[in-house]
Amino acid sequence: MATLEVLDIHSFYGSIEAVKGVSLTVEEGEIVTLIGANGAGKTTTLNTISGIIKPRQGRILLSGQDITPLPPHEIVALGICQAPEGRRIFTRLTVLENLEMGAFLRRDKDGVKRDLEHVFALFPRLAERRHQLGGTLSGGEQQMLAIGRALMARPRILLLDEPSMGLAPLLVREIFRIIREINAQGTTILLVEQNAHMALSIANRAYVLQGGRVVLSGTAQEIRHNPEVRRAYLGEVS
Amino acid sequence: MRKRAPLDLTRSVITAIGVTLLAYVCLRAALTVVRGSYSATTYASQLIFGLAQGGIYALVALGYTLVYGILFMINFAHGEIFMGGTYVGYFVIDACARSGLLAQKPGLALILTAITAMATSVTMAVLLERVAYRPLRRAPRLVPLITAIGASLFYQYSFRGLFGTTVKVYPDVSLHVGRIDLISGRYSIGSLTVRPVYFVVFGMAVVLMAGLYILIQRTKLGKAMRAVAEDKDTAALMGIDVDKVIVATFALGAALAGAAGVMYALYNKQVTHTMGFIPGIKAFTAAVLGGIGNIPGAMLGGLVLGVVEATFPTLLGMDVQLKDVLAFGVLVLVLIFRPTGILGEVLSRKRA
Ligand SMILES: Nc1ncnc2c1ncn2[C@@H]1O[C@H](COP(=O)(O)OP(=O)(O)OP(=O)(O)O)[C@@H](O)[C@H]1O
Numbered sequence: 200m201a202t203l204e205v206l207d208i209h210s211f212y213g214s215i216e217a218v219k220g221v222s223l224t225v226e227e228g229e230i231v232t233l234i235g236a237n238g239a240g241k242t243t244t245l246n247t248i249s250g251i252i253k254p255r256q257g258r259i260l261l262s263g264q265d266i267t268p269l270p271p272h273e274i275v276a277l278g279i280c281q282a283p284e285g286r287r288i289f290t291r292l293t294v295l296e297n298l299e300m301g302a303f304l305r306r307d308k309d310g311v312k313r314d315l316e317h318v319f320a321l322f323p324r325l326a327e328r329r330h331q332l333g334g335t336l337s338g339g340e341q342q343m344l345a346i347g348r349a350l351m352a353r354p355r356i357l358l359l360d361e362p363s364m365g366l367a368p369l370l371v372r373e374i375f376r377i378i379r380e381i382n383a384q385g386t387t388i389l390l391v392e393q394n395a396h397m398a399l400s401i402a403n404r405a406y407v408l409q410g411g412r413v414v415l416s417g418t419a420q421e422i423r424h425n426p427e428v429r430r431a432y433l434g435e436v437s
Numbered sequence: 438m439r440k441r442a443p444l445d446l447t448r449s450v451i452t453a454i455g456v457t458l459l460a461y462v463c464l465r466a467a468l469t470v471v472r473g474s475y476s477a478t479t480y481a482s483q484l485i486f487g488l489a490q491g492g493i494y495a496l497v498a499l500g501y502t503l504v505y506g507i508l509f510m511i512n513f514a515h516g517e518i519f520m521g522g523t524y525v526g527y528f529v530i531d532a533c534a535r536s537g538l539l540a541q542k543p544g545l546a547l548i549l550t551a552i553t554a555m556a557t558s559v560t561m562a563v564l565l566e567r568v569a570y571r572p573l574r575r576a577p578r579l580v581p582l583i584t585a586i587g588a589s590l591f592y593q594y595s596f597r598g599l600f601g602t603t604v605k606v607y608p609d610v611s612l613h614v615g616r617i618d619l620i621s622g623r624y625s626i627g628s629l630t631v632r633p634v635y636f637v638v639f640g641m642a643v644v645l646m647a648g649l650y651i652l653i654q655r656t657k658l659g660k661a662m663r664a665v666a667e668d669k670d671t672a673a674l675m676g677i678d679v680d681k682v683i684v685a686t687f688a689l690g691a692a693l694a695g696a697a698g699v700m701y702a703l704y705n706k707q708v709t710h711t712m713g714f715i716p717g718i719k720a721f722t723a724a725v726l727g728g729i730g731n732i733p734g735a736m737l738g739g740l741v742l743g744v745v746e747a748t749f750p751t752l753l754g755m756d757v758q759l760k761d762v763l764a765f766g767v768l769v770l771v772l773i774f775r776p777t778g779i780l781g782e783v784l785s786r787k788r789a
Pocket residue numbers: 212215217235236237238239240241242243244284393
C-alpha cells in the first residue's frame with residue numbers, strides 16, 4: 200500500500216508556475232529522494248505536501264485519504280512532518296522548547312518524554328544545550344535541532360529539505376548516518392537534496408526534478424548510473 | 438563610506454537636539470528640587486498615582502505589543518476594546534448598586550463587573566480579528582492600519598448609537614479590609630493624603646502582568662505564541678494552528694484591557710463612548726517607549742509613562758494641563774537615543 204501519493208500537482212507563486220505537474224509516490228518504510236538543481240521546485244513540492252502552498256491542480260493522498268485541502272496543522276496530525284529548508288528553528292525559544300513545539304499536537308506525555316530522550320540520544324550535542332536559545336546554536340547544531348524537532352511529532356513520513364546544506368563534510372556524513380538510522384527505526388522519509396551523491400547512496404528510489412517537472416525516476420541504483428545524472432548532478436566530466 | 442555621510446550628519450543633529458533637551462529637562466528638574474518649591478509628600482503622592490496610572494497603561498500597552506509581536510500590525514482599535522469592557526462593566530456594577538449587592542458583597546460585585554468587562558473586550562477583539570483583520574493578513578501593511586482606524590470609529594459610534602452620549606458614572610464602592618476602605622478611602626499620614634485605591638490598582642496590575650509573563654514563558658500556548666510570532670509557516674509545519682494562536686493573542690490582550698478598564702473606572706469614574714481614545718494613545722505610546730513587540734518593554738513603558746506624566750509637570754514647573762505634551766516629549770526623547778524603545782531589539786535582527 201502506498202503511503203504518500205502526489206498526483207500531478209501544479210503549484211504557483213502568483214502567476215509563476217513553480218511546480219508543473221509533479222507526480223511521485225513514497226511507499227511505507229522507504230527513503231525516497233528528490234534531487235534537482237536550484238529552482239527546480241523541490242521545496243515547493245515539499246511545501247505543497249505539507250499544505251503551506253495549495254496546488255492549483257492535482258491531489259495529494261495519504262494512505263488513500265485526500266489531504267490536499269487540509270490546513271498544515273491537520274496534515275501534521277495525520278503524520279507528515281517537515282524539517283524545512285534553512286532549518287528555520289525558533290531562535291528565541293530554547294532547544295528544549297523547540298523540541299516541544301515539534302510535539303505540539305501530541306497528548307501522550309510519556310511518549311513525548313521517551314522521544315525526547317531518543318532525540319537527545321541521537322544528538323547528544325542538543326542534550327548539553329537544552330536550555331540554550333536556538334539562535335545561539337551553530338549551523339550544524341541547528342540542523343540537528345530541526346531534524347530532532349520534526350521527529351518529536353513522531354511522523355509516519357518525515358520530509359527533509361536539504362539537511363546537509365552548509366555543513367562540513369564530516370557533519371554531512373553524520374547527518375546522513377542519522378537519517379538512515381531514523382529510517383531503520385520505522386520512519387518513512389522523503390529527502391530533498393542538492394548533495395545527490397549522498398542522497399542516492401542512502402535512498403531506495405529517486406526522482407529527478409527539472410524546471411518544475413519530474414524528468415527521471417527509478418531506483419537509486421538506476422539513477423546513480425544514469426549518464427545524464429552523472430554529468431549534471433554527480434559532477435562527472437564526460 | 439562616503440554615501441553614508443549625510444545620514445551620519447542628520448543623526449548627529451538629532452542627537453545634539455536630544456542632548457540639549459535632556460540637559461534642559463535635568464536642569465529644570467534639579468532647580469525645582471533644589472529650590473524646594475514642593476515638599477517630598479507632593480512627589481510621593483504623585484509617584485503613587487503615577488504607578489497606578491502606569492499600571493493601567495502597561496496593561497493596555499500589552500494588548501498593542503502582543504498583537505504587534507505576532508502580526509506586525511498596530512491594532513488602533515485597542516483603545517475601543519478598553520472602552521467597551523469598561524462601558525458594559527458599568528451596566529453590571531450599576532445593577533449591583535441598585536440591587537444592593539454592591540453594598541452587601543462589594544468584592545463579588547467587583548469580580549462580576551470585571552468578568553463581564555473582560556468577556557466584552559474579548560468578544561469585541563475576537564470579532565474584530567475575524568471580520569476585519571484576518572482577511573487582510575496578506576495585504577500591504579497600510580491596509581490593516583486604515584481598517585483598524587475604521588474599526589475604532591465603528592466601535593465608538595456603535596456604543597454611542599446603542600447607549601447614547603450621556604456620561605455614565607461608576608457608583609462609589611466601599612470595600613473594607615479591617616478599618617481601611619480599599620476603594621473609596623482617603624487617609625492622612627502626616628501631610629500626605631493616601632488613597633489605597635492606587636495601591637490596589639497598581640498591585641492588581643502587577644499581578645496580572647506576572648500572570649501574563651508566566652503564561653507566555655511556561656505554558657504550551659505561550660510557547661506557541663512565541664513560535665508563531667517568530668515564524669508562522671514553520672509553526673504551522675509543527676502542527677500549530679496559527680489562526681487559533683492569533684485569536685488567543687487578541688483575546689489575551691483584550692482580557693487585560695477589559696480588566697484595566699474596570700480598574701481605571703474605580704478612580705476615573707466617568708464612562709463615555711470616547712473614553713478609550715486618550716488611554717489608548719497613551720498605552721500605544723508606552724508600548725513604543727518600551728519597544729513595540731517586547732512584552733517586558735510594554736510593562737516598563739507603561740509604568741515609566743505613568744510616573745513621568747504624574748511627576749514631570751511639577752518637576753519641570755509646568756502646568757498640569759501640559760502632561761500629555763510631556764508624555765509625548767519623553768517618547769521623542771527616548772526614541773532619539775534608542776530608536777527601538779527602551780527594551781526593543783535592534784530592528785535588523787528581526788526578520789523583515
Ligand atoms: N516565494 C516565492 N515567490 C516567488 N517565486 C518563488 C518563491 N519561492 C520559490 N519561487 C520560485 O519557484 C521556483 C522553484 O523554487 P523552489 O524553492 O521550489 O526550488 P528548489 O528546487 O527548492 O531550489 P533550491 O535547491 O535552490 O532550494 C524557483 O524558480 C523560484 O524562483
